[in-house]
Amino acid sequence: MKLATLRNGRPDGRLVVVSRDLARCAAADDIAPTLQAALDVWDDAAPRLAERAAAVEAGSATGVEPFDPGLAMAPLPRAYQWADGSAYVNHVALVRKARNADMPDSFWHDPLVYQGAADCNLGPMDPIPLADPELGCDFEGEIAVVTDRVPAGTDEEAAAAHIKLVMLVNDVTLRNLVAPEIGKGFGFFQSKPQTAFSPVAVTPDELGDAWDGARVHLRLRVHRGDVLFGAPEAGRDMVFSFPRLISHVARTRPIGPGGIIGSGTVSNADPAVGAACIAERRARDMLEFGEVRTLFLAPGERVRIEMLNDRGHSIFGAIDQVVARYV
Incomplete structure (x- = not known):
């Protein structure tokens, strides 16, 4: 449903x-x-x-x-939990390679997760609020699952049964605030503003064979304006499954009903599929041309994130947002 x-x-x-x-x-x-x-x-x-x-x-x-x-508002306009992972390690590796930063081996077997703002989620057609274009506004096309109550210490095998709904995400990131915040050693905060979600959340059975109990095997289509920016296959190159992410979050605490667990930016190793965020395109710019050629979002730009089934029908509806400058 x-x-x-x-x-x-x-x-x-x-x-x-x-x-x-x-x-x-x-x-x-x-x-x-x-x-x-x-x-x-x-x-x-x-x-x-x-x-x-x-x-x-x-x-x-x-x-x-x-x-x-x-x-439509976000399916959960005020959620008790929004924990976003980085399941597509290729994305992290690519961005770090572009800035000549080492890639810790632990990233391949220990998930990265941050806790985002959950009390002010954006609807699928709400504007992306941007105070200053110099902050480096980026979209991130993702998938998220919604859980029921998950007991603390739930392992990966048991975590799968706690997935009740699936939805799409635009995890907006202010890239020029990321490095200073990470440098403080306390993680993201101001660099991760309001997050937008798809018009509908669906039970996993709506995905048919594209859902294997742990991953969604369909392309996530991301448009910047009228141009297809990327269409990575969400099941491919997802190192950490949703049950693995849930078990990681629940290692030392329970997850309450309605907990939202995100995949992180959907990313494939194959550059031909494009990207689901600007940062990844900029990383490829650096590796290919030695310079950045892709700009961050400006006020008035439109971003559309959608997933189609094997018959070409929209599953979740589209996140369709315009960047709007605010004071």
Whole structure:
């Protein structure tokens, strides 16, 4: 099934189920007022939501309305947890190589994870707020999973059963703030502002054979303006699976219902597929030309992130944002 959160004047919106073709939706707030409320009691809410979704598909649901992604908030506008990994180690290796930095061997077997802002998530068509273009605004096309309650110490094998939903991410990064923050030895903060998520979150079964229980084997299509910037295959070169990332996050603490775990920038070793972020393209610029030729985002630029199934249909809807300067 596909779930979305629509604006209703409240911080957490209202929960709806969405048709597979993303054309229609039906209210589900009689089952759970919000997606977070549904995740809090997922074993009870999920079968009822699935029944509502089946009714939408069959044309027998009441109160069906057109689904407008412009009215969608992030599926979880205020999440208790947003932990983003770096599962595509090729991305890290490439960026470090371009600046002649050593690549620790531990990066290949010990996941990198940072904890981002979760209380102010952006909807799929909300502007990307940018205070100053000199901060080096970058998009990062990613995939994220949403969990139910994960006990502390859950291992990788058990973690797979805790994945309840999948969605797309634009993990905005202010690149020119990264090095100074990392240099302090305390990790990202100001360099990782608000994150945007796809219009809908889907249960893994919606992905069919493209979901193997640990990875999504489809291309993530990222456009900058009208130009395809990259289309890396998300299952390829993903060193750390989602269950591995979940077990890493849960090593010393539980994850509450509605925890969002991100993949990090989707990246393939093959340069022909392009990139899902500007930093990776700039790294390849340096390695190929000895200079950077790709600029960071400027106010007015548009970014679109989407994933299509094997029939060419959008699965999650598109993250479609324009950079807007603010004071």
